[in-house]
Amino acid sequence: MEAFFVWFQWLYDETGVNLTYFYDSFDRGRMIGGFFTTIWLSVVCLFFSTIIGIVGAWLQGSRLVWTRRIVQGYIQFFRNTPPLVQMYFFFFALGNLLPRVKNEFGFMEPMLGNFTWAAISLSFFAGAFNVEIFRSGIEAVPESTREAAEALGYNRLQSYMYVVLPLAFRVCLPALNNNLVNLVKTTTLAYAIAVPELLYVSNQIWSDSVNVPEMMVTLLILYVALVGLLVWAMHRWERAIRVPGYGI
Amino acid sequence: MTATQAWTTDQPIVRIADVYKAFGAVDVLNGVSLNVMKGEVICIIGPSGSGKSTLLRCINALVPINKGSIQVEGQEVHDPKLDKLELRKKVGMVFQQYNLFPHKTAVQNVMMAPITVLKQDKTEVEARAYALLKKVRLEGKEHSYPGELSGGQQQRVAIARSLAMNPDVMLFDEVTAALDPETVKEVLVTIRELAEEGMTCLLVTHEMGFAREVADHMYFTDRGVIVEQGPPKEFFANPKDPRTQEFLGQIL
Numbered sequence: 472m473e474a475f476f477v478w479f480q481w482l483y484d485e486t487g488v489n490l491t492y493f494y495d496s497f498d499r500g501r502m503i504g505g506f507f508t509t510i511w512l513s514v515v516c517l518f519f520s521t522i523i524g525i526v527g528a529w530l531q532g533s534r535l536v537w538t539r540r541i542v543q544g545y546i547q548f549f550r551n552t553p554p555l556v557q558m559y560f561f562f563f564a565l566g567n568l569l570p571r572v573k574n575e576f577g578f579m580e581p582m583l584g585n586f587t588w589a590a591i592s593l594s595f596f597a598g599a600f601n602v603e604i605f606r607s608g609i610e611a612v613p614e615s616t617r618e619a620a621e622a623l624g625y626n627r628l629q630s631y632m633y634v635v636l637p638l639a640f641r642v643c644l645p646a647l648n649n650n651l652v653n654l655v656k657t658t659t660l661a662y663a664i665a666v667p668e669l670l671y672v673s674n675q676i677w678s679d680s681v682n683v684p685e686m687m688v689t690l691l692i693l694y695v696a697l698v699g700l701l702v703w704a705m706h707r708w709e710r711a712i713r714v715p716g717y718g719i
Numbered sequence: 720m721t722a723t724q725a726w727t728t729d730q731p732i733v734r735i736a737d738v739y740k741a742f743g744a745v746d747v748l749n750g751v752s753l754n755v756m757k758g759e760v761i762c763i764i765g766p767s768g769s770g771k772s773t774l775l776r777c778i779n780a781l782v783p784i785n786k787g788s789i790q791v792e793g794q795e796v797h798d799p800k801l802d803k804l805e806l807r808k809k810v811g812m813v814f815q816q817y818n819l820f821p822h823k824t825a826v827q828n829v830m831m832a833p834i835t836v837l838k839q840d841k842t843e844v845e846a847r848a849y850a851l852l853k854k855v856r857l858e859g860k861e862h863s864y865p866g867e868l869s870g871g872q873q874q875r876v877a878i879a880r881s882l883a884m885n886p887d888v889m890l891f892d893e894v895t896a897a898l899d900p901e902t903v904k905e906v907l908v909t910i911r912e913l914a915e916e917g918m919t920c921l922l923v924t925h926e927m928g929f930a931r932e933v934a935d936h937m938y939f940t941d942r943g944v945i946v947e948q949g950p951p952k953e954f955f956a957n958p959k960d961p962r963t964q965e966f967l968g969q970i971l
């Protein structure tokens with residue numbers, strides 16, 4: 472392993488290609504930390520934005536006109552404003568409204584940290600699209616299928632959970648895929664509020680070592696790999712739930 | 720009669736009294752009354768659009784009525800305080816388009832409602848589901864998805880799925896209308912067996928030969944009213960109303 476790291480030092484000395492995160496243990500630590508922060512932020516946002524999509528699509532079918540209006544307002548707000556502005560709004564505007572609390576060292580600090588705010592704002596951002604995506608899937612489920620469930624005694628929630636949603640999922644998976652891929656890429660916005668994810672740590676590294684091209688190429692490769700992994704997993708899932716003789 | 724009054728088998732199990740139903744400005748049912756006794760099989764025929772499906776859907780409260788009364792086992796169906804689940808346990812319904820859950824296998828389709836809706840024990844439900852599929856002659860097809868079954872097979876799964884709830888009354892809405900002629904028979908055989916076992920059945924059908932055989936009572940509807948009714952022998956031999964005559968003339 473040591474020889475591997477040393478080789479990159481040699482590469483730098485010989486060619487000027489400066490991949491500090493291989494031979495410099497401090498940069499390596501930052502890079503690994505950034506990588507896992509990005510993954511963790513992505514996973515949290517994928518999870519919560521999907522939940523928001525499922526719950527929002529359910530509420531959109533509500534009989535109460537105000538429930539539907541609120542969901543519609545939420546979607547309009549998050550779809551029609553830039554995600555970076557949303558993140559600033561959450562972090563600076565809402566973050567400052569919350570009380571400050573004492574941390575373990577006795578200093579006062581904001582109740583929610585920047586990672587949490589990034590996760591919240593990105594989940595709501597992607598969630599707004601997910602509501603629409605799930606709704607399109609739900610609309611593809613025939614009314615007669617829902618009626619059959621109703622005739623069997625299912626209440627609205629049971630019919631949604633056991634019949635409508637599983638069928639809607641299959642219809643809207645391709646669109647959901649797209650949105651989740653976008654979400655993973657959009658996690659780089661957390662850079663703006665100093666969440667130490669991949670872009671942020673890369674920026675720190677190139678500020679110290681002036682190796683911008685190397686870090687840029689590194690970033691692109693890492694994102695290709697991350698998104699590729701997500702797409703692969705989603706396609707596997709799509710195949711796993713495919714049903715003979717049904718739709719797509 | 721109030722909902723709390725106990726129902727006994729000498730009273731109609733389904734009592735429909737002067738029911739009116741309109742969708743917006745379209746009057747669909749214009750004062751329909753009919754009674755079904757326990758164990759009876761009645762067949763409703765009539766031109767398309769005459770409100771047959773709507774009538775059946777009113778009986779299990781899939782659509783609300785505007786006026787009149789529908790009672791199942793003495794329970795007013797359109798009472799706002801009615802427990803819909805109680806009603807739907809009593810009344811099973813089979814549709815023209817089968818409406819199976821396409822993401823579940825045949826046996827899962829049969830098991831789902833008793834488990835999720837009635838919270839019954841899974842192993843017990845499973846045994847019953849296999850028995851029901853056997854009864855509708857679908858042994859060996861338990862693990863096929865609806866998309867892998869023929870129309871007639873899907874329709875029999877739908878019948879088994881409905882029977883799994885142990886209903887007292889079954890509603891069949893043109894259940895053979897979407898089927899190939901060869902598979903119509905297998906579904907009719909299943910329904911006839913049910914009828915012979917004493918299941919109360921309300922059938923909307925265009926299979927006149929079948930209706931003549933299984934029905935205890937025939938009804939002919941047109942434009943939301945019952946135009947003519949009677950025991951099948953008489954009904955088919957000398958229909959009195961010219962509309963019935965014309966309809967039977969066209970279809971037979």
Ligand SMILES: Nc1ncnc2c1ncn2[C@@H]1O[C@H](COP(=O)(O)OP(=O)(O)O)[C@@H](O)[C@H]1O
Pocket residue numbers: 742745747765766767768769770771772773774
């Ligand atoms: N949900 C609905 N909304 C509006 N109109 C409906 C609805 N269901 C049925 N109808 C109308 O009611 C009439 C009777 O329909 P239906 O009961 O299906 O007749 P049938 O089963 O005898 O062919 C038709 O004109 C149909 O268009």
Ligand SMILES: [Mg+2]
Pocket residue numbers: 771772773892893
């Ligand atoms: Mg009909």
